[in-house]
Amino acid sequence: MLLRIEDLHISYGQVRAVHGVSFHVEEGELVSIIGANGAGKTSILNAVMGMVPSSSGAVFLEDRDLSSMPSHMRAREGIRIVPERARVFPWLSVYENLQTGIYGMRDKIDLEEKLSWIYSFFPVLEERRDQAAVTLSGGEQQQLSIARALVSEPRILLVDEVSMGLMPILVDKVFEVLQHLNREYGLTILIVEQNALASLEISHRGYVLEAGNLVMEGSAEDLMEDSGVREAYLGL
Numbered sequence: 001m002l003l004r005i006e007d008l009h010i011s012y013g014q015v016r017a018v019h020g021v022s023f024h025v026e027e028g029e030l031v032s033i034i035g036a037n038g039a040g041k042t043s044i045l046n047a048v049m050g051m052v053p054s055s056s057g058a059v060f061l062e063d064r065d066l067s068s069m070p071s072h073m074r075a076r077e078g079i080r081i082v083p084e085r086a087r088v089f090p091w092l093s094v095y096e097n098l099q100t101g102i103y104g105m106r107d108k109i110d111l112e113e114k115l116s117w118i119y120s121f122f123p124v125l126e127e128r129r130d131q132a133a134v135t136l137s138g139g140e141q142q143q144l145s146i147a148r149a150l151v152s153e154p155r156i157l158l159v160d161e162v163s164m165g166l167m168p169i170l171v172d173k174v175f176e177v178l179q180h181l182n183r184e185y186g187l188t189i190l191i192v193e194q195n196a197l198a199s200l201e202i203s204h205r206g207y208v209l210e211a212g213n214l215v216m217e218g219s220a221e222d223l224m225e226d227s228g229v230r231e232a233y234l235g236l
């Protein structure tokens, strides 16, 4: 098991957002956590990354307990997040944003080699290499955000609501690239999404999150065939 989360609880003051969630991701898997607005998806990813504190619970990468490790150390261990709404550095160029992806890494990474690989599936980032990131469209910023996470050769990529605010055609394109990275390069990916159909379609397994609790898990196929999931999350 590459990533294992045990009995995670997250509170913001009096607001209890996540109530004892346990799940795992195997090496080479693409796993989705689907759930409605406010279910706690972002909180879970941020806690895995160490960006919000958990009130209790544990995060293991392989058998190492990372629970007390700050987020920059977790990044060094190979966990990388593509945050909600991309969050690129607006006034840095595309290239400079990509450079920040390898900042602080323990092993020396050949950025140019990584970039020629990344440009092969995000060619627009090469075309816009010297432009400030703020001039990119929402979809291009999402591509940049994914690319910045990829340059560090992550062991697991956490992807937060990547479809938000994107036109359907771009959602398809971004999900296609994530699937390609997983199937062709074996990249382990954990996605949290409101767009349950798009994310389950490319996933091996999924979990359903309701009001801070995981209420269902299964193969992506089984979840997509479940009548409750179809009605509540797939609009079918």
Ligand code: ATP
Pocket (backbone or CB within 6 Å): 012, 015, 016, 017, 035, 036, 037, 038, 039, 040, 041, 042, 043, 044, 161, 194
């Ligand atoms: P969304 O799709 O809207 O991002 P989500 O499933 O990712 O939803 P979270 O953002 O994790 O859900 O929020 C879970 C719950 O925690 C919600 O009730 C939210 O209002 C609350 N919450 C999140 N962040 C904070 C915060 N910083 N302070 C107080 N409450 C918060």
